[in-house]
Amino acid sequence: MSRKHTFDVLIIGSGAAGLTLGLSLPDHLSAAIVSKDSLNAGSTRWAQGGVAAVLDQEDSVEAHVNDTLIAGAGLCHEPSVRHTVEHSTAAIQWLIDLGVPFDQGENGESFHLTREGGHSVRRIIHAADATGVAISNTLQKAAKAKKNLHLLSNYIAVDLITGEKLGQKKQGCFGAYFLNKATGEVEVITASSVVLATGGASKAYLYTSNPDGASGDGIAMAWRAGCRVANMEFNQFHPTCLYHPQAKSFLITEAVRGEGGHLLLPNGKRFMHKFDNRGELAPRDIVARAIDHEMKRLGADCLYLDISHKDKDFIIAHFPTIYERCLELGIDITKNPIPVVPAAHYTCGGVVTDINGRTDIPGLYAIGETAHTGLHGANRLASNSLLECLVFAREAAAEIATHASSGAKLPEIPDWDDTQVTDSDEAVVIAHNWDELRRFMWDYVGIVRTTKRLVRAKHRVKLLREEIQEFYGNYRISNDLLELRNLVDVADVIIRSALLRKESRGLHYSLDYPEALPRAFDTVLTPKYLKELGEL
Missing domain, CATH: 1.20.58.100 (Fumarate reductase/succinate dehydrogenase flavoprotein-like, C-terminal domain)
Incomplete structure (x- = not known):
């Protein structure tokens, strides 16, 4: 007999999107935030660069919207882009109020902003080159302190439970089956509102910057349950992942190029000017294709990213994580270029949602990289991903709070039946x-x-x-x-x-x-x- 848990809201995924939604729910709604590994296992912690937002007098909503639309190659939904950017300042302020330790500017009064490919101005707020860790740690600390949130680790979702699968006339999503990895048993978690915040699917590719868990779980479950998906052909390949046999999935942030890093051929010559007049600051799709082209043309295993012409103290202060990791592998980035290759990085498409995160199935929401909101179009602008997590998680939480009621009556859910299966020796x-x-x-x-x-x-x-x-x-x-x-x-x-x-x-x-x-x-x-x- 399956063990059953009941909550008002079930959030599958414990990255920035899932945690933000949980923290944004009113206290009278009980919610489970479920991670298939530890709470730290998602992609959020791997984000180095930062969060794009309108935070400076030299910047504007129109400029950020325009940069996003240009990067999206004509496929962005402008209302979604505008909504996201218009809410960017408030989302960052929410993180600041929670205590995320973003880097201060030189005057100590404002925050340091960096620039990345595709952006016309400096607008990336960051915590050195480990922004994801800073955000994740802060969100987790706040979630552990919120009494209506229940954090469950090492539970991997098997499939969603819908009215159609139960053979009922009432349509909707009422929970999911989960494999408890500690016991090997399948358990049931029911809720009147279910949120998919499981990230993307870059693990479908041999080379990826993502952690092992980026297996598209939410997208696949929603697809099997009957939801539409959109623009799944647009897989972003990050141009610069560290090329080293011991450097599993280690990203070299775009901010290295934003701060003046040069892409080099094996002979030490620059080449990006041949592909785009923006050079190293061209959008990711252009840079990734250029690197791929040159590697194939030359038969090279990798190319190089060089920041060593900058002051040593500047490099260590801005990129301490990259500096330390490369040094462990025998590469001193203050003296030598970094070997890099492109790698699958981000899923721009996903489960079709509206501005509030609602999917085609009543009671089922999708947010973050799992969702297709129309923000990214045919190519995601750098550092818009964490922003999307924050803005749409807060919108979905408000939508759920408006319609959800504590202790709502749910249909009877059958136990998981594994009586007809055996243990595999294959x-x-x-x-x-x-x-x-x-x-x-x-x-x-x-x-x-x-x-x-x-x-x-x-x-x-x-x-x-x-x-x-x-x-x-x-x-x-x-x-x-x-x-x-x-x-x-x-x-x-x-x-x-x-x-x-x-x-x-x-x-x-x-x-x-x-x-x-x-x-x-x-x-x-x-x-x-x-x-x-x-x-x-």
Whole structure:
């Protein structure tokens, strides 16, 4: 018999989006914030650069909106962009009031702002080069002190519980099944409002800046439950991840280029001016493609990012985390360039939501990297991601507070049935399929694409989905199996979306369709229609 927990609000994910929503709920609503690993395991802690916001007299809402629209390559939803930017100052003030230790400016009265690619002015507020850690620690401390919040670690979501799955006329989302990783048992958590704040799906790729948990869980669960997803072909590849055999997923923040860092070929020559007149400060999609192009042209394993021409004290003060990590690996960035490669970094598409985070299913919300809000368009502007987490989490919390009531009556939820499954002695199948998926996604659905490669990937992912579904139906579930199942579902919608876009725009670059179409359209996938066509 499954153990059951009931709350007013269930928040799946403990990064900036999930914690912000929980902290923004009124005290009379009980809420569970569930992390599939420790509370520290999400992508928020890995964010180095900072948060983009209008914080200086030299800046304006219009300038920030315009920079976002330009980076988004014509696909941003301007109302969403404007809403986000107009609420940016208040969101940062909320973090300051909570105690996030952002770097002070030289006069000690204002905060130090840095500049990143695609931004026309300095507007990135940060805590040295470890902004994510500072924000995460502060949010966690506040969440632990809030009595109506219950923090659950090492629970991985299996699937959402909806009215349709229960065979009921009343539609809605009423909770989820979770694998308790400590006991191996599947438990039920019910709630009248369910929030997906599980991050993105960059672990679908062989090289990524993301932690291991970025397996697209929320996007996959919402897709299986019947929600539309949009613009999943736009996967942002961060141009500069540290290239070293012992440097697993270590990002070199965009702020290094913002503070004057030069990208170099192996012979020490700069090259970005050949691709864009903004040079190293061009948006990420342009820089990533340029690096990818030069690596392939030269047959190079990596290129280099050099900040050593700056003063040593300046480098150590602004980039202490990068300096220390590189020094551990024998690279002194005050004297030598940093070896870098592009890596999958951010999922610009996601579950379709409105301005309040509502999805197609009543009672189900999606926020942060899991959601498609229309903010990012075809390419996310640097440091808009944490801003999106803050703004939309606060909007969703206000929406939930307006409609939720404490102790709302929920339908009867059946226990998880695992009586027909056995323990698997074929864990090698999961490991092999995981490796195969990530390799063909990197080779066929990466920075530069062709229709032929995408068709190959679609064929491969179809076979993998069938194999994994059979495994899922016959054997007891595990963390690795659940993540692989989610990644395969997300990879499938990425490939389908990429095949539907007959142009090159932003992060989606096709050698078969190198030009952008005159008008920009979202790629929206609807699971119901694909099922009717026999595609799912």
